Amino acid sequence: MKSQQNYAPVTDEVVLSLKKIVNENCIIYNDTEKIEPYSHDEVQAKEYAHHPEVVVMPRSAREIAEIVKLANTRKIPITPRGAGSGLSGGAVPLYGGIVLSMERMNRILEIDLENMVAVVEPGVITNDLNNKVKQEGLFFAGYPMSLETCFIGGNVAENAGGGRAMKYGVTGRYVIGLEIILPTGEIVQYGGKRMKDATGYNMVQMMIGSEGTLGIFSKITLKLLPLPKARIDMLVLFPDVYAALQVTPRITKDLRLIPAGVEFMDRLSLEITCDYLGIREQYANSEAILLIEMDGNSREQVLEECLEIDGICQECGSLETFIAEGPKDQEKIWNVRKHVGEAYNAIGEIMSAEDIVVPPASIVKVIPRLQDLSEKYGVLLPSFGHVGDGNLHVNIIKKPSDDLQRCMSILPMILEELYLLTKELGGTISGEHGIGHKRSKYLPLIMGEAEISAMKRIKSALDPLYILNPGKIFD
Amino acid sequence: MKSQQNYAPVTDEVVLSLKKIVNENCIIYNDTEKIEPYSHDEVQAKEYAHHPEVVVMPRSAREIAEIVKLANTRKIPITPRGAGSGLSGGAVPLYGGIVLSMERMNRILEIDLENMVAVVEPGVITNDLNNKVKQEGLFFAGYPMSLETCFIGGNVAENAGGGRAMKYGVTGRYVIGLEIILPTGEIVQYGGKRMKDATGYNMVQMMIGSEGTLGIFSKITLKLLPLPKARIDMLVLFPDVYAALQVTPRITKDLRLIPAGVEFMDRLSLEITCDYLGIREQYANSEAILLIEMDGNSREQVLEECLEIDGICQECGSLETFIAEGPKDQEKIWNVRKHVGEAYNAIGEIMSAEDIVVPPASIVKVIPRLQDLSEKYGVLLPSFGHVGDGNLHVNIIKKPSDDLQRCMSILPMILEELYLLTKELGGTISGEHGIGHKRSKYLPLIMGEAEISAMKRIKSALDPLYILNPGKIFD
Numbered sequence: 001m002k003s004q005q006n007y008a009p010v011t012d013e014v015v016l017s018l019k020k021i022v023n024e025n026c027i028i029y030n031d032t033e034k035i036e037p038y039s040h041d042e043v044q045a046k047e048y049a050h051h052p053e054v055v056v057m058p059r060s061a062r063e064i065a066e067i068v069k070l071a072n073t074r075k076i077p078i079t080p081r082g083a084g085s086g087l088s089g090g091a092v093p094l095y096g097g098i099v100l101s102m103e104r105m106n107r108i109l110e111i112d113l114e115n116m117v118a119v120v121e122p123g124v125i126t127n128d129l130n131n132k133v134k135q136e137g138l139f140f141a142g143y144p145m146s147l148e149t150c151f152i153g154g155n156v157a158e159n160a161g162g163g164r165a166m167k168y169g170v171t172g173r174y175v176i177g178l179e180i181i182l183p184t185g186e187i188v189q190y191g192g193k194r195m196k197d198a199t200g201y202n203m204v205q206m207m208i209g210s211e212g213t214l215g216i217f218s219k220i221t222l223k224l225l226p227l228p229k230a231r232i233d234m235l236v237l238f239p240d241v242y243a244a245l246q247v248t249p250r251i252t253k254d255l256r257l258i259p260a261g262v263e264f265m266d267r268l269s270l271e272i273t274c275d276y277l278g279i280r281e282q283y284a285n286s287e288a289i290l291l292i293e294m295d296g297n298s299r300e301q302v303l304e305e306c307l308e309i310d311g312i313c314q315e316c317g318s319l320e321t322f323i324a325e326g327p328k329d330q331e332k333i334w335n336v337r338k339h340v341g342e343a344y345n346a347i348g349e350i351m352s353a354e355d356i357v358v359p360p361a362s363i364v365k366v367i368p369r370l371q372d373l374s375e376k377y378g379v380l381l382p383s384f385g386h387v388g389d390g391n392l393h394v395n396i397i398k399k400p401s402d403d404l405q406r407c408m409s410i411l412p413m414i415l416e417e418l419y420l421l422t423k424e425l426g427g428t429i430s431g432e433h434g435i436g437h438k439r440s441k442y443l444p445l446i447m448g449e450a451e452i453s454a455m456k457r458i459k460s461a462l463d464p465l466y467i468l469n470p471g472k473i474f475d
Numbered sequence: 476m477k478s479q480q481n482y483a484p485v486t487d488e489v490v491l492s493l494k495k496i497v498n499e500n501c502i503i504y505n506d507t508e509k510i511e512p513y514s515h516d517e518v519q520a521k522e523y524a525h526h527p528e529v530v531v532m533p534r535s536a537r538e539i540a541e542i543v544k545l546a547n548t549r550k551i552p553i554t555p556r557g558a559g560s561g562l563s564g565g566a567v568p569l570y571g572g573i574v575l576s577m578e579r580m581n582r583i584l585e586i587d588l589e590n591m592v593a594v595v596e597p598g599v600i601t602n603d604l605n606n607k608v609k610q611e612g613l614f615f616a617g618y619p620m621s622l623e624t625c626f627i628g629g630n631v632a633e634n635a636g637g638g639r640a641m642k643y644g645v646t647g648r649y650v651i652g653l654e655i656i657l658p659t660g661e662i663v664q665y666g667g668k669r670m671k672d673a674t675g676y677n678m679v680q681m682m683i684g685s686e687g688t689l690g691i692f693s694k695i696t697l698k699l700l701p702l703p704k705a706r707i708d709m710l711v712l713f714p715d716v717y718a719a720l721q722v723t724p725r726i727t728k729d730l731r732l733i734p735a736g737v738e739f740m741d742r743l744s745l746e747i748t749c750d751y752l753g754i755r756e757q758y759a760n761s762e763a764i765l766l767i768e769m770d771g772n773s774r775e776q777v778l779e780e781c782l783e784i785d786g787i788c789q790e791c792g793s794l795e796t797f798i799a800e801g802p803k804d805q806e807k808i809w810n811v812r813k814h815v816g817e818a819y820n821a822i823g824e825i826m827s828a829e830d831i832v833v834p835p836a837s838i839v840k841v842i843p844r845l846q847d848l849s850e851k852y853g854v855l856l857p858s859f860g861h862v863g864d865g866n867l868h869v870n871i872i873k874k875p876s877d878d879l880q881r882c883m884s885i886l887p888m889i890l891e892e893l894y895l896l897t898k899e900l901g902g903t904i905s906g907e908h909g910i911g912h913k914r915s916k917y918l919p920l921i922m923g924e925a926e927i928s929a930m931k932r933i934k935s936a937l938d939p940l941y942i943l944n945p946g947k948i949f950d
Binding site: 158160359 | 587588589590591592612613633634635636640641644645647648657661662663664665667668669670671672673674675676677678680681683684685689700701702724727728731732733771772773775776780830832833834835836861864865866901902903904905906907908909910918921922923925926927928929930932933935936937948
C-alpha cells in the first residue's frame with residue numbers, strides 16, 4: 001500500500017461537492033463491499049490492489065471536466081477505469097482518491113457508413129460495437145482477445161492488441177479522433193472523422209496507450225474496415241516449439257504474406273486449458289500448436305495462400321493441419337486458445353502473467369532462454385500468444401509441490417532476467433498489456449534515463465499536480 | 476523577416492566550434508550563393524524564405540547531438556532540413572542560425588526480410604528505398620507524391636501522405652522505431668523492430684509530424700509490406716466535378732471497398748498540366764477526372780472490384796473509363812496527375828497551394844463553397860488531390876489579367892474563409908503538408924486555445940530554450 005502523503009483525502013465534504021456534479025446514484029462512497037470490485041483489475045496478485053475512497057460514474061464530458069477541476073483544487077488523485085479487464089494494474093487507484101468508472105458512458109453515438117467511421121463513448125463493450133457494425137459488413141479491426149468484456153476506452157488507454165494485430169495492427173491504428181478531458185480539466189478535441197491530419201502534434205496518438213495518465217477520453221472516433229469476404233483458419237500441430245516458431249519468419253520471408261494472425265500455444269498451455277474446459281485432449285503427440293488466420297476478399301486466393309503456408313509448416317516439420325471454414329468450425333479450433341487466460345487464472349498457481357514482445361523473427365530465440373530460467377529458478381514458464389507479431393505471453397507458475405512464499409520471493413529476479421533478455425533481443429516488456437503499476441519499477445531496466453525523462457517531462461507539462469492516475473508507468 | 480532578438484548570432488567563433496564537431500567540408504558559411512538553396516522549400520512566395528547563417532551537414536547521431544548541445548549553450552536556433560521539397564516552409568530557418576541538412580545521412584542501413592522491416596538514415600530518398608525493396612517483392616506504403624526527390628526523414632517530420640493513403644495510411648503508420656536527438660541534445664531510442672509496444676508513451680508517434688520542432692531523427696525503422704501481386708488503375712472521365720466527387724462515398728457505402736487511392740483533377744488542373752507537359756488534351760468534354768487504383772493478390776478479384784467501381788462511376792454519370800494494367804499503361808494515365816504540382820508552379824500565378832482535408836464524404840460540399848469564394852474574390856480556385864481520403868489541394872491563382880499586389884492583399888481573407896469552411900465540415904487546414912511557418916498564424920482559427928496550449932506545453936517541456944525550428948506550427 002502506498003502512502004498518500006502528497007494527496008488530500010476524500011472527505012464527506014468532497015463527496016457533497018461531487019454530488020453537485022453527478023447524480024447521487026452515480027457515486028459509491030462508504031460502502032466497502034460495493035467499492036471492492038473497483039480496487040483491482042485482472043492482475044491476480046493481491047499486492048497490486050488498492051481501494052478507492054470513492055467511485056464516481058460520470059455520464060458526460062462536462063461532468064468529467066468538473067470532477068477533474070475539483071480534484072485539482074483539492075489535490076485528490078483520479079484513476080479512470082474501463083471494464084477492469086486490464087492486466088497491468090492500470091485502473092487500480094494506487095493512492096486512493098476517486099475512481100472514475102466509465103461504465104455509464106456506453107453509447108454508440110454514430111455509425112457513419114459513407115466515411116466508414118464509428119463514434120463511441122469510452123464505456124462501449126468492444127464486441128457490442130463489432131456486432132453492430134458486422135450487420136453493415138464492417139468491422140473494427142483493432143480489438144484485443146478480451147473483446148467480450150473490455151471497454152473501447154480501456155483498449156485505447158492501453159493501446160490494446162489482439163489476435164489479428166499482425167495484419168491489422170493494434171487499437172491505435174483505428175483511432176482517428178478523441179474528445180479528451182485534460183488532467184487540468186479542459187475538454188479538448190483532437191482529430192475527427194478526417195483520415196489525414198498534419199495540423200500540429202499528433203495528440204491523438206500521444207494519448208493512446210498513455211494508460212490514463214495524460215487524459216480521460218469522453219468520445220472516440222474509430223476508422224472501420226470492410227469485413228473480409230473470405231476467412232480460413234488453420235490449426236497446425238507441431239512436434240516441438242522450435243518447429244512451430246520457425247513458421248512466421250518463413251511466411252514473411254519466403255511467401256511475402258501477412259496472415260491476420262499467427263497464434264501459438266505450448267503443451268502446458270494446451271493441457272491446462274483443456275483440463276479447465278473439461279474437454280478431452282485433442283493435440284496428441286504435439287508439443288505446440290499454431291492457429292493461423294488468413295483473410296481476404298477472394299476465397300480461392302485465401303485458400304491458395306493457406307496451402308502455401310501449410311507447405312511451409314510441413315517443411316518446418318508439422319504433424320497435422322486442420323482447415324476450418326465457417327464460424328462453427330472456426331469457433332471449435334479457437335476455443336482452447338480463447339480460454340487460456342481464464343484457465344491459467346483458475347489453477348491459482350500463477351505468479352505473474354507476462355507480455356513480452358520481440359521482433360517476430362527473434363521469438364524462437366526466447367524459448368531456450370525460458371528453459372534456462374525455468375531450470376535455474378525451479379518454476380514453470382509456459383507460453384502462448386500472438387507470435388505472428390512477436391508478442392509472447394509467458395506465464396510464471398510455481399510447481400504444485402513448491403512453496404508459494406519461496407516462489408514469490410524469487411519472482412523479481414525471474415522478471416528481471418526475463419525483461420533483460422527481451423531487451424537484448426530488441427524487444428520490450430509489454431506488447432499490449434501496458435506498464436501500469438505492475439511493471440513500473442522495471443521500466444528503467446529496459447529504457448534509458450533520457451527516454452524516461454522525456455516522457456516524465458510530458459507528464460509534468462500536462463498534469464503539473466500529478467492528479468491523473470499517479471504511480472502508473474513511472475515508479 | 477523575423478527579428479532574432481532572442482537568439483544569439485552565429486559568429487566565426489561558433490563556426491570554429493562547429494568545425495571541431497564536423498568536417499570542414501560539411502559546413503557552408505559566408506557563401507551567400509551556396510547558402511541560398513537552404514533558405515526556402517517548395518513554397519513559391521518569397522516572403523516565406525529566410526537565409527540560415529550557417530549550413531551544417533552532419534554524418535552521425537553523435538555529431539547532431541554535439542551540434543544541438545552547442546546550440547543550447549549559445550542559444551542559436553537549429554532548423555533540420557530534408558530534401559527541401561516541403562510545402563509549408565517547415566525547413567526554412569525563420570530566425571537564421573543553423574540549418575542542419577540531412578543530405579549526407581543517406582544510407583539504407585538494413586533490409587530485414589524475416590521481420591519485413593527497413594532501417595534507414597533520414598536523408599534516404601524515398602524512391603531509392605522503394606526501388607531497393609521492390610527487388611525483394613516489398614514496398615514502403617507510406618510515401619508522398621514527391622517520392623522521387625523527398626527524403627524519408629522529411630516525410631516522417633511532416634507525416635507525409637500520398638496517392639495510396641486511402642488504403643495504406645500515411646507515413647506514420649509505417650514508422651515503428653526512431654533514433655532521435657532531443658532538443659536538449661540527448662540521443663534517445665524509441666520503438667524498434669517490434670510490431671507492438673505498450674511501454675510508456677508513444678513517443679514515436681508524438682515525434683512523427685512534429686515538423687522538426689521536438690527532435691531530429693538520425694535513424695528510422697520502417698515496417699514494409701508485401702508488394703500486391705495485382706494492380707489495376709482506372710481513369711474515369713466525368714461531365715462535372717459533382718459527379719466525380721460522389722463516387723468515393725458510394726464505393727465506401729455501397730461496395731464496402733477501400734481502393735488504394737482515388738485521385739481527382741478538375742478541368743483547369745488538367746489544362747494547365749497538359750499545357751506544361753506539351754501534350755494534347757486527352758480529356759475532351761470532361762470537367763473532372765478520377766484516377767482509381769485497386770490492388771490485391773488476385774487479379775480476378777481486383778478486376779471484379781474495378782468493374783463494380785466502374786458501375787458506381789456510371790451511376791454517378793461518368794463519360795468514359797480507361798482501364799490500365801501493367802506499368803507502361805499505368806504510367807501513361809498517371810502522367811498528368813504526377814506533374815500537376817510542377818505545372819502550377821511553372822505558370823507563376825499561384826498565390827497559395829493549399830492542402831485542406833475533410834471527412835471523405837464531405838468533399839463534395841467543398842466545391843460550391845470554392846465557387847462562391849472564387850466569385851467573391853475574383854480569383855481562380857482549381858483543385859486536385861487525394862479525394863479518396865478527403866484531402867483536396869486547392870490552388871489559389873490570380874487571373875492573368877489581374878494585379879498581383881491586389882491579389883496578395885486579399886489572400887489572407889481568402890485563406891481565412893477557406894480554413895473556416897474546412898473546419899465547419901469537420902476538417903482541418905493541412906492533411907499532409909504540415910503547418911510549418913506558412914499556416915502557423917491560422918492555427919488558432921481552426922483549433923481551440925486549450926488544444927494549442929497543450930501542444931505548446933509539450934514543446935516547452937522538451938525544448939525549454941526553443942532551440943529547435945522556432946516559429947513553426949505555433950506563431
